Amino acid sequence: MARTELGIPTVLAHPARPELPGAPAAFHLLAKPTGAICNLDCSYCFFLSKEELYPGSPFRMTDDLLAEYLRQLLEAHRAPEVTVAWQGGEPTLMGLAFFRRAVELVEALRRPDQVVEHTIQTNATLIDDDWAAFLAERDFLVGVSVDGPREIHDAYRVDKGGKPTFDRVIAGLTRLRAQGVRWNAMTTVHHANEDHGLRVYRFLRDELGTDFIQFIPIVERPSPGGIPTGSEVTDRSVSPAGYGRFLIDVFDEWVRRDVGAVYVQMFDSTLASFVGVPGALCVHARTCGASLALEHNGDVYSCDHFVEPEHLLGNIAATHLLELVASPQQVAFGNAKLDSLPGYCRSCDVRFACNGGCPKDRFTTTPQGEPGLHYLCPSYQLFFRHVDRPMRFMAGALRTGRHADEVMAWMARQDRRASGPQAG
Ligand code: SF4
Ligand code: SF4
Numbered sequence: 001m002a003r004t005e006l007g008i009p010t011v012l013a014h015p016a017r018p019e020l021p022g023a024p025a026a027f028h029l030l031a032k033p034t035g036a037i038c039n040l041d042c043s044y045c046f047f048l049s050k051e052e053l054y055p056g057s058p059f060r061m062t063d064d065l066l067a068e069y070l071r072q073l074l075e076a077h078r079a080p081e082v083t084v085a086w087q088g089g090e091p092t093l094m095g096l097a098f099f100r101r102a103v104e105l106v107e108a109l110r111r112p113d114q115v116v117e118h119t120i121q122t123n124a125t126l127i128d129d130d131w132a133a134f135l136a137e138r139d140f141l142v143g144v145s146v147d148g149p150r151e152i153h154d155a156y157r158v159d160k161g162g163k164p165t166f167d168r169v170i171a172g173l174t175r176l177r178a179q180g181v182r183w184n185a186m187t188t189v190h191h192a193n194e195d196h197g198l199r200v201y202r203f204l205r206d207e208l209g210t211d212f213i214q215f216i217p218i219v220e221r222p223s224p225g226g227i228p229t230g231s232e233v234t235d236r237s238v239s240p241a242g243y244g245r246f247l248i249d250v251f252d253e254w255v256r257r258d259v260g261a262v263y264v265q266m267f268d269s270t271l272a273s274f275v276g277v278p279g280a281l282c283v284h285a286r287t288c289g290a291s292l293a294l295e296h297n298g299d300v301y302s303c304d305h306f307v308e309p310e311h312l313l314g315n316i317a318a319t320h321l322l323e324l325v326a327s328p329q330q331v332a333f334g335n336a337k338l339d340s341l342p343g344y345c346r347s348c349d350v351r352f353a354c355n356g357g358c359p360k361d362r363f364t365t366t367p368q369g370e371p372g373l374h375y376l377c378p379s380y381q382l383f384f385r386h387v388d389r390p391m392r393f394m395a396g397a398l399r400t401g402r403h404a405d406e407v408m409a410w411m412a413r414q415d416r417r418a419s420g421p422q423a424g
Helices: 048-053 063-076 096-109 128-138 166-178 197-207 242-257 265-276 323-327 329-341 378-384 388-399 404-417
Strands: 028-031 081-086 115-122 141-145 182-187 211-217 291-293 299-301 311-317 371-373
Touching: 028 371, 063 081, 063 096, 063 323, 081 096, 081 291, 096 115, 096 128, 128 166, 166 197, 182 197, 182 242, 197 242, 211 242, 211 265, 242 265, 242 378, 242 404, 265 388, 299 323, 378 388, 388 404
Parallel strands: 028 081, 028 291, 081 115, 115 141, 141 182, 182 211
Antiparallel strands: 291 299, 299 311
């Protein structure tokens, strides 16, 4: 087969980049080169059941598709910053050669004005010295899934034999840190750690040395055929108010000593809402639809959380990625987040920060019996109300050109006042 210098088959009928005046200048796309395939078997993983969507598939992105995907991704971005994001399943199962090629292709295909950030989400258990050296050399931002200290982490993050994984994760992480790889913690909040927010936070900050944390609530429903169904959640799921309690536990420590030093995505995104600018979390944005997912075979879905037939937009071998991103189906998907908001949310005092949460988990009913309320509504109300005053303080500081970290001195004054006049 004839190939270009980059190894792209010239006989492939490449979909040409369409001219779409209304298309977004940038978007986020999670690519899953192994589909749902993972070397672990975390009990709460929502993605493992997605394997059922591709019966008989080898679950490996081919070299040709890799080249085609990267070409289209770079073409589709008019903004100079482009993120190439890999996720799974476990993407490192593709092997190092796949990612070396991906980086080389990006270097050869990107426009001179494009700055590309490479990211990869991993369970870190397969990270050896070669991996760590590569990720450091190519300046990847690595997300490591770790749920807290050993017994909390091992509650659900187990391998195919049901064995704990903590030691393997820490070994991989130690290699990453030894090479100076940029990394952040992705920590799920579930039944086993929802009452231990402070302990988990201190472990991540003090034992693992992370300064960037994403907390992800586990809301897991039975998923026959890979499609979440019904309104019952599994025992592993975080409780409706438990996620809020967890966040408050962490926030109360963070706002007194770590503002500006530790980035907690949920807190930063909430502060953005109080300032009145878009935050980083799609789940709390008014509309969504700019975070898509690419499967190992080129299928593009509306979102990583909606990898299901109804939300399949098309395949990049037939239709250019930009056309899928800007398609009426995708625009409608993003607007549905706002359009389907129940009346209870529309009149809620914290709606400006919450926006009803992700549609994936809107399967409970409002006190008035209207369907479509988010399962975590009690958590959201607890958290957004609890942080109201310090968030207002930080937003005010930022609006007047000062720094958000002044909130720590302000909190100290509030605490002194609350504890009353001191003796002596
Ligand atoms: S469906 Fe949920 S996770 Fe997906 S983009 Fe919308 S808010 Fe985000
Ligand atoms: S806190 Fe509850 S009622 Fe308020 S916007 Fe969020 S989900 Fe809706």
